[in-house]
Amino acid sequence: MTADSFLFWMLAAVTLCSGLAVVVISNPIYSALCLAMSMVGVSALFATLGAYFIAGVQMIVYAGAVLVLFVMVLMLFDLKTELVTFSRGKISGLLKIATVGVLAGFLAGAFSMTIEFAEKTGAATTVPTPDTSKALGTLLFTKYILGFETLGILLLVIAIGVVGLARSKGGTHAKH
Amino acid sequence: MPSIDIVTHIGLNHYLVLSALLFVTGMAGVLLRRNVIVLLMSIELMLNAVNISFVAFSKYLDKLDGQVLVFFVMTIAAAEAAVGLAIAVSIFKRYKEVNIRFFEHLKG
Numbered sequence A: 001m002t003a004d005s006f007l008f009w010m011l012a013a014v015t016l017c018s019g020l021a022v023v024v025i026s027n028p029i030y031s032a033l034c035l036a037m038s039m040v041g042v043s044a045l046f047a048t049l050g051a052y053f054i055a056g057v058q059m060i061v062y063a064g065a066v067l068v069l070f071v072m073v074l075m076l077f078d079l080k081t082e083l084v085t086f087s088r089g090k091i092s093g094l095l096k097i098a099t100v101g102v103l104a105g106f107l108a109g110a111f112s113m114t115i116e117f118a119e120k121t122g123a124a125t126t127v128p129t130p131d132t133s134k135a136l137g138t139l140l141f142t143k144y145i146l147g148f149e150t151l152g153i154l155l156l157v158i159a160i161g162v163v164g165l166a167r168s169k170g171g172t173h174a175k176h
Numbered sequence B: 001m002p003s004i005d006i007v008t009h010i011g012l013n014h015y016l017v018l019s020a021l022l023f024v025t026g027m028a029g030v031l032l033r034r035n036v037i038v039l040l041m042s043i044e045l046m047l048n049a050v051n052i053s054f055v056a057f058s059k060y061l062d063k064l065d066g067q068v069l070v071f072f073v074m075t076i077a078a079a080e081a082a083v084g085l086a087i088a089v090s091i092f093k094r095y096k097e098v099n100i101r102f103f104e105h106l107k108g
Helices: A003-024 A028-048 A052-077 A090-113 A115-122 A132-142 A145-167 B003-008 B012-032 B036-060 B065-095 B100-105
Strands: none
Touching (some): A003 A028, A003 B003, A003 B012, A003 B036, A028 B012, A052 A132, A052 B065, A090 B012, A132 A145, A145 B065, B036 B065, B036 B100, B065 B100
16 A cells, blocks of 8 residues: 555545544534544645645635634533534434435435546646646636635625624614 | 555545545534534535545646635635624524524524
8 A cells, every 4th residue: 555545545534534523523612623623634635636735725724714713603602511412303304314315325426427537537647736836826816816806805795794793783682 | 447456546536435425424414413503514514525526626637727716615615604603693692502493583
């Protein structure tokens, strides 16, 4: 077994196990920590794919910013125990699990149909170019400039809207 | 093709299957959990699964466009988490719990 494949299997196991733990563990704090582990695993997987800049951004944005946001809100709530972790109802629960199974089946079918395509392209494993960040920046600021600017506006709107939403006195939590 | 080949030769399929498994895990979390915050975490898991397949295709097709899309997905994910958590905060202020069944009281 080469180092490459060992790395992939180990990272896949870490990512999947911690992803499963997010769903299964009933304490939300532990869920958040498992999510952090999963994000680190995904970031390392990006590095194995040669996307080093994306790996760094993943680490900073997800493991750094989004996870801190989650953990901070959890601390704010002070949730001691969760009364009902999973949704009640045996029939609806079975239906939901069946839905997940159907989705998994669709995905498996889609992949088995694309195997020929993947084998055709998978042979061409190119060595990642060292200046991929530069090419990425060029692409982002030329071909995708419209999406980039739109996302800037979206983030501004979101930042203002979230502060307003979290501070608002009316609406759902109005005294009456 | 001998079975040892699947273990030692990592290709596009491996990343796609991993991505699918992670996506299905996230979907199970969204459907089965009641806590809004864990629900948002599951959505993050699903978005990460999509990111893995974007980057895998980007490598094996030798095009960088997939990685640019990963940027966009990350931005949207951060914005979505912020909005979701703000709504969760306003639910918690009123009901002292963040169960999704309180979301039917959202109005105005």
